[in-house]
Each structure stands twice: as C-alpha cells, then as structure tokens.
Amino acid sequence: MKTVFSPLHAGHGGQMELVAGAIVPGFEKPSRAEIIRKRVESEKLGPILAPEIHDLTAAKRVHAADYIDFLPTVWPQWEAAGKSGSAIPFAWPTRGLRGDVPPRNIEALLGFYSFDGGASFVKGTWDAIKSSYDVALTAAQLVKAGERAAFALCRPPGHHAGAAFMGGYCFINNAAVAAQWFRDQGATRVAVLDVDYHHGNGTQEIFYDRPDIQVINLHGDPMTEYPFFLGHADERGAGAGEGFNLNYPLPFGTSWAKWNEALEDACQKLAAYAPDVVVVSLGVDTFEKDPISQFKLTSADYPKIGARIARLGLPSLFVMEGGYAVDEIGINAVGVLTGFEGD
C-alpha cells in the first residue's frame, strides 16, 4: 500500500490547546505523524509519496467558501492584532446567539468558525492544513487510478471539522473532502467509516442530508465523551439523507469484543449500501493506553480491523485521524494497514 505524506505538517507544532480549566501543550503534535511514517518504513508497507499540490476547489465542495478563505488569514490576522503564542478563541455562537454574521475581529472570528479551543493556530498551521488536504487528495487519486488502497498520512486530522467550523485539532475535513472528490470523479455512492475514538461530528454534519455518502461512526458515547454535542444513536440523517448516517456510541471502557460487534454490524450495513469506495477515518485513540480516551483495544486488535475492512472488497482510502499514545501510534495505525493487506 502506498502512503502519501508531507513534512509540512511539522509547521503545526508547539501549539497550545484549551482543555477544561487550562491551556496546555497540544496533545496533537508533530511526533505523532513522524512515528507513523517511521513505522510505515520499518514495516515496509510500501513507498511513501509526496503529495501533489491542489487548489482549494475540492475543499469548498464540502466546506463553506468563507470558512476556507478564512483559514489562511488566521495567523496573519492574529499577528496583525499584536498577538503571539497560539491563536485560540474565547467566545462561541452557541444556541440563542447568531451564527450568520461573521464579525470583523480575529478573536471573534476564531470563535465564529469553531466549537472549541482545540483547533489552535501557530505560524505554520495553515501550511500544515493545506499539506494535509493535499495528502488526502493525492491518496484519493491513487485509489481512483486503480490502487486497491492507499494511506493518507494526514496531519492535522480532519473529522471534527464541519462545513463551517473547526475544532478538535481539525481544520479541513480531509476524509469528507476525499469522499466528495470520489463522488465528483464519478462514484455513485461513497461510504465513510470512522473508527476514531471520538465521534466524527464534522463529517456527520457535512453529509447529514445526503443519501449519496453514507457516514458510519463508532465512538465513545457523547453523553460523556468529547466532542459531546453530536453522535447519539438517534441521529440517522435528515431529509433525503435519512437512514444514511449511522452512529454506534459505545460506553467508557469498551474492549475489543464489544467494539468488534459494532464494527461487524457497521460493515454489514456498509456492504448493504454497496458503495463504490470506502473512506476510512483512521483513528487509533481506541487504544487501551491512549492518554485522552477510554476504550481498551490492544495492539493485537488493529490488524483485525484492517482485515475486516479488506473483506468488504472495496477500494479503500485510509485517512489518518487521531491517536495520542505516541509510542504505540505507529504500531497500531500501521497494524490496521498491514492487517488490511493480509501480512
């Protein structure tokens, strides 16, 4: 399996993030991607390619144009306002407030276009976002060109980014961009299977009224687990998209047996949908030692995930999302891919 990777991700480093009650160094850090890249090499998964550069047309197919246009301006605006450190908002347009009038103030705009204090900017953040987007599209092109599968080693991740909001370390929704790109290239139906510990709230929000892109999420129950405000089992899509959004919220402490039951059910529904291609939002923060998550998967479980996805018999694009136990993130992420390939 070919991997697409860009070193530009590293410019998004040293950023701080808001957690409840404190601002701390980001859990989402450059070493995550480097450890996975090294494991791709040591496991001889296949060649590592640089991304081709794309314009932002494909991003604007799933995100609001004003949101995408905003992202490259964040750091310059933040610096122009005399600020340094990490660009983090402090007020958000929640229910009862207006989400339809973008203010003219960088602090306000950061809140206007986000749902948390986890998608912070430093100087190199936009170049990293753009490179991650290019990585996803380049890997999608490999699958479109006939590869059985490809691995988009994206960083920053994307699945928490919605049509017009960032959050949860995510800015452009790489998996959603790729799914829509496949549609625009002629695929009739596309499935997105999100196995990250956290609900892919952005992906759900983007495709919620669409029957042509099935979105399936296995994740920590949002009643207690981040991102909290989406991902309940009763969210099944809206309008023409009714029935094409599937959530499997799972309780604190879920281990392989129960997680795998959900995966099996998800894969059966995915197969019944009969998509032309599957985009896997690949997070490995389901791992038992992950510092910010609460499932109990072991390193031996990840190849089984890949093997089950392989049995779908579909062209498959793996897009890297979360996973924060840096020592094992390479073993687990690449474990899914080698499991897919049957090694």
Add this chain to the structure above:
Amino acid sequence: MKTVFSPLHAGHGGQMELVAGAIVPGFEKPSRAEIIRKRVESEKLGPILAPEIHDLTAAKRVHAADYIDFLPTVWPQWEAAGKSGSAIPFAWPTRGLRGDVPPRNIEALLGFYSFDGGASFVKGTWDAIKSSYDVALTAAQLVKAGERAAFALCRPPGHHAGAAFMGGYCFINNAAVAAQWFRDQGATRVAVLDVDYHHGNGTQEIFYDRPDIQVINLHGDPMTEYPFFLGHADERGAGAGEGFNLNYPLPFGTSWAKWNEALEDACQKLAAYAPDVVVVSLGVDTFEKDPISQFKLTSADYPKIGARIARLGLPSLFVMEGGYAVDEIGINAVGVLTGFEGD
C-alpha cells in the same frame, strides 16, 4: 437611594478566565464591588441593606429550570471529577451541533450551558451568584414598595446570561429576573435599559419574543466588540416581541456626544413605551480608562446619565453590571445614582 449589597459576592474571587489564547486572572474581581460600596458610603447615597433570601422561583421565570438547577452543582461536580483551579469549559454546542441533549459530564455541561470561557466557577461562586440574585430581588421589592429608585449592587453581574447559558462573568441575569418579577407583581410593561459597554445578549435573548418587556441596549458594535454574536441594529424582536428590542451599536472610540445622542433616542422610545418601571443594567465600562472597553466617557458624564434617566419620571431599579477600571468604578457608578437623585 437605598443600596442592597451582600458580602457573599467575595466568595467568587481568585477565579481565572479564558481570554483569546490565554487563561488569566478574572478582570471581574471582588474589589469592584467593594470600591462601589465604599463610594456609596462616602457619597452618603443612602443606607446599605442586606438582601432578603429568596428561593429560586423568580430565577426560573426567566431561565430554564435545568440551567438554574445546574449552577449550584458545578463546583461539587468539578471537585468530584478530581479537578481544582477554576471550572472553565473547553467545547461548546455551536451551530450544526446539538443544544438539546445535556451531557453527563461536568466539562461538557459547562460548555453546554455557556457561550464562552468567562463565567468560571471557584468554590464560593454559587453562593455569590445566589447572593447577587437576592440583592436584585430585594432592591426590586424596595421599588415595588414605593421607593423612587434603588440600587442593587450585584456581583457577579447578569446581563450576558441567557435563558440557558452563562458567559461574560454572568450566571443569573439579575436585571431580567427583576424585570420579570415586576411583571409578576402586576406591572403591565417593564423596560430594561442597558448602558453597559457590552451588549446585554442574555437579556435580549430572554425577552426577544415578548411585547411586555422592552429591552434597549447601547453598546460597542458586535462586529468588533464582545460578546460579538448578538446586538446588531437589525435585531428588533421576534413574533409578538417585534419592535420591542432596540439596539444601539456604537463604534470603537465613541465619546459622550455620540453616546448621549443614542441615550436620548433610547429614552424617548422608552418614554413612548410608557412602562410602569425601568430596570437599568448599569455598567460603567463605557469609561475612557476601562481596561477592556473602547468608549470615551469621562467621570463627569455619568451623573448626566443618571439625570436623564431621572427625567423619565419612572420608578427605577439600578442593577450593577460591568466596569473594570477599579479606581474609578465607584466614582462612575455612584455618579449615575447621585446624578439621578439630583445631588
């Protein structure tokens, strides 16, 4: 004029707040109220009374019951989760996310019931909130009983608190509680005149569809000024409340002449509404030296505000809101009140 004041406000002290990119000691601190209290004494404004204790019935007339029930549980839940410091959220249900399902997680609930990271809790916060509410109701009772005016020296302030959200140092909307209480005591119409630098987004949100409570705000333009996501001139009320919400967004750097023009227009519209009583959300962060605001009023201007309100000839309840230049906050706040009394 009688003042109502409770020393319990001081328990809400030492709290941190989120500003863009950092967590810093709260600008909204106990010395604010103490300086005003001392000025009330030194200016011999009138007696200072302790509040009567009230149950939370009046709070639930303007706030969602689940929100009010949540507030006393915040600090105990935060401690039970093993946390210390200040309880500050990190994720919010912005547009596209669900605001209808309260999670079961204190970090998530803090976000669910707020719009920013400025309404933080420490151990004494709930008692301070409750005392501020008691102060407002007790002062309202004085006006109901026949006083021409009364001063509710509330802390924490209230005007950013909506039906089910806190934010901007505000938890229970003291002015809204008092306005509704006057209605429930037989007033046919009540006006709320908010002269704080910041838009009273909570008060507007609470009464937006109501014709029986007129809400008038003079404030920094939300395109650039906090709280950003409400307070535009085109927000005139909804449904039966259409026309009963008036916003005067004013630009950065507004000085007395322009501010006073807006006040004059506001007072004329208020007089035309002919309410039985006026509740003044009294913020003095319009002051030229306020550390977080951008208007240019001087200490000589505040008595003129009070005098203009007095000319309405209405029973008047002054409810303390913002103002952060601690040295002058007493002079300016009490200046409004002595101006009202004609001293």
